[in-house]
Amino acid sequence: MKRNRRFEKRHKGGRIRSVGVNPRSFERGQLKIYAYLVPISIVMLLPIVYIIVSAFKPVDELFAYPPRFYVKNPTFDNFRRLFEISADTNIPASRYLFNTLVITVVRMAGNAWIAVSVGYVLSKKNFRSKNALLQINNAALMFVSVAVAIPTYFVIVYTHLYNNFLVNIIPALVAPTGVFLTKQFIDQLPDALMEAAVIDGASDYLILRKIVFPLVRPALSTVLLLSFQGSWIEVTASQMYLDSETGKTFAYYIGNLSLGGSVSTQGVAAAGALIMFLPSIILFIVLQSGVMNTMAHSGIK
Amino acid sequence: MRRKQKGFAAQRRFTDQYSHWILLSPYVLLFVLFIIIPVGAAIGLSFTDFNTIAKPSFTGLANYINLLTNDAVFMQKVLPNTLMYAVFVGLGGYILSFLMAWSLAQLTKRPRMLLTVILYSPSVTGGVLLSTIWSFVFSGDKRGLVNYVLLKLELIETPIQFLKSPEYLMTVMIIVGLWSSMGIGFLAILSGIVNADTELYEAARIDGVRNRFQEIIYVTIPSIKPQMLFGAVMAIVNTFKDAGTGVLLSGANPTPDYAGQLIANHIDDYGFIRYEMGYASAISTVLLLLIYVLSRVVSRIFAERE
Numbered sequence: 001m002k003r004n005r006r007f008e009k010r011h012k013g014g015r016i017r018s019v020g021v022n023p024r025s026f027e028r029g030q031l032k033i034y035a036y037l038v039p040i041s042i043v044m045l046l047p048i049v050y051i052i053v054s055a056f057k058p059v060d061e062l063f064a065y066p067p068r069f070y071v072k073n074p075t076f077d078n079f080r081r082l083f084e085i086s087a088d089t090n091i092p093a094s095r096y097l098f099n100t101l102v103i104t105v106v107r108m109a110g111n112a113w114i115a116v117s118v119g120y121v122l123s124k125k126n127f128r129s130k131n132a133l134l135q136i137n138n139a140a141l142m143f144v145s146v147a148v149a150i151p152t153y154f155v156i157v158y159t160h161l162y163n164n165f166l167v168n169i170i171p172a173l174v175a176p177t178g179v180f181l182t183k184q185f186i187d188q189l190p191d192a193l194m195e196a197a198v199i200d201g202a203s204d205y206l207i208l209r210k211i212v213f214p215l216v217r218p219a220l221s222t223v224l225l226l227s228f229q230g231s232w233i234e235v236t237a238s239q240m241y242l243d244s245e246t247g248k249t250f251a252y253y254i255g256n257l258s259l260g261g262s263v264s265t266q267g268v269a270a271a272g273a274l275i276m277f278l279p280s281i282i283l284f285i286v287l288q289s290g291v292m293n294t295m296a297h298s299g300i301k
Numbered sequence: 302m303r304r305k306q307k308g309f310a311a312q313r314r315f316t317d318q319y320s321h322w323i324l325l326s327p328y329v330l331l332f333v334l335f336i337i338i339p340v341g342a343a344i345g346l347s348f349t350d351f352n353t354i355a356k357p358s359f360t361g362l363a364n365y366i367n368l369l370t371n372d373a374v375f376m377q378k379v380l381p382n383t384l385m386y387a388v389f390v391g392l393g394g395y396i397l398s399f400l401m402a403w404s405l406a407q408l409t410k411r412p413r414m415l416l417t418v419i420l421y422s423p424s425v426t427g428g429v430l431l432s433t434i435w436s437f438v439f440s441g442d443k444r445g446l447v448n449y450v451l452l453k454l455e456l457i458e459t460p461i462q463f464l465k466s467p468e469y470l471m472t473v474m475i476i477v478g479l480w481s482s483m484g485i486g487f488l489a490i491l492s493g494i495v496n497a498d499t500e501l502y503e504a505a506r507i508d509g510v511r512n513r514f515q516e517i518i519y520v521t522i523p524s525i526k527p528q529m530l531f532g533a534v535m536a537i538v539n540t541f542k543d544a545g546t547g548v549l550l551s552g553a554n555p556t557p558d559y560a561g562q563l564i565a566n567h568i569d570d571y572g573f574i575r576y577e578m579g580y581a582s583a584i585s586t587v588l589l590l591l592i593y594v595l596s597r598v599v600s601r602i603f604a605e606r607e
Binding site: 033 | 325329332334339340341346404405406408409410416430445446453485491493534535542565568569572578582592
């Protein structure tokens with residue numbers, strides 16, 4: 001009986017749904033969900049908040065007992081020290097930061113170009129080995145690079161990428177997930193658009209530039225986000241394939257700082273962590289609607 | 302002059318006719334170099350004895366036999382650790398992702414977006430960042446957050462060395478793993494639920510679906526099977542990809558008493574520390590096979606039945 005009433009309430013006179021999936025407005029039934037979702041979110045957020053706060057703590061507050069989730073005298077000392085410590089390696093921290101910026105920009109451009117052009121070809125073109133390529137790319141979603149670290153090492157040596165700055169970039173251009181997501185997104189663009197362009201004599205390159213690129217913006221934002229997140233925290237190449245410090249990344253530099261683990265370097269490590277973390281999240285917030293739009297088409301069929 | 306034009310036209314025809322291969326070629330080339338060759342080489346080397354100095358010598362299945370019969374660390378520590386981690390972080394994280402996604406889908410747009418950002422953000426904290434954050438929380442002195450709370454509640458008398466002691470390392474790794482498990486797979490599931498056809502739910506109610514639980518089983522999951530599959534594949538990959546957490550948190554490879562040793566660490570241990578490349582490749586092959594089989598299993602579960 002009670003159930004029945006609720007049913008009627010929801011459907012009376014074609015009212016807009018406010019209970020159930022993707023409701024339009026707030027309804028008391030949603031309180032139950034908030035009751036557990038908000039506490040869980042807070043618990044998940046705590047470690048991050050603590051890091052952010054610690055990054056601005058002066059040394060005496062870092063040592064303070066009990067540990068506090070707020071800072072009394074916020075300071076930028078930790079950030080300043082982060083850039084000064086590097087004096088003993090003879091390479092300024094700004095060099096590492098510059099490397100990371102270059103790597104990030106080039107990788108984002110490369111990943112975006114490859115994802116869209118390959119996604120377009122695998123989605124809209126017809127040729128003999130297409131199905132096989134699709135299957136192989138889908139299988140590569142399961143690819144775990146750490147599993148084949150040893151043969152990859154030899155490939156890097158043979159292709160002269162060892163001790164070469166490009167090792168930060170080239171292996172990362174293979175991103176099956178980005179290609180897959182973009183291909184799924186292009187699948188739902190109407191064929192008619194491309195057919196009309198072909199009749200007008202447009203080449204695939206022109207179609208890509210004029211039709212596909214403008215329409216795949218949501219998928220592109222996903223690829224760019226994944227690419228950014230991967231590049232910003234890139235350490236593998238610095239740890240394994242580069243001997244000279246000059247080509248290494250900022251994430252690597254920060255990782256080495258926090259290895260010490262003493263309280264005195266904790267503030268600096270926290271400042272480094274903040275620099276590693278915030279840009280990824282800000283970018284996610286900016287690109288969120290495009291990302292969620294892409295994800296709606298992400299299913300493997 | 303005319304000839305030149307003709308040549309240009311022919312060239313144009315070539316680039317247009319094979320445009321798909323031209324567009325594919327950079328990706329295919331890099332794909333072969335950094336995925337196909339390494340996987341092939343790992344399988345090939347797994348049948349050899351190879352120490353990086355002498356040429357690999359063929360030894361048949363010896364590596365696999367050793368792995369299954371002689372490697373006490375693998376059988377007693379690494380494999381059980383990996384399975385435990387896979388169940389809690391892989392399967393547990395996947396279920397958690399689904400439940401959180403489902404819950405978020407019941408909310409209005411703005412609060413949903415805010416909470417999504419919060420739940421998603423831990424997943425971008427790879428490697429370095431992860432260890433920095435969690436060494437604050439589980440720090441072994443009394444200023445560590447967990448130790449502080451436990452001391453305050455008088456549950457313990459002296460601070461616990463969470464990251465250095467074999468008893469606790471795996472638990473910490475599972476907590477950290479679950480915390481950062483809501484990544485791209487979670488977004489896919491959330492987006493699938495939000496964008497599913499709402500009429501399905503109304504039809505199901507008329508057909509006698511009575512409560513939220515039935516709704517999830519009979520409507521939500523079947524309508525987002527492809528996203529569930531994508532999420533599952535991502536969960537599996539993330540679980541087995543994880544080589545860093547235990548080593549980074551404890552600051553040692555091997556981890557104390559092998560308590561946090563996962564299969565990917567075992568590969569590193571043999572490959573880059575002991576230089577037994579053949580043997581390490583055999584472990585790699587087992588890992589790849591494990592991921593492949595699991596992915597087949599989940600595709601069976603979520604296959605679209607026509």
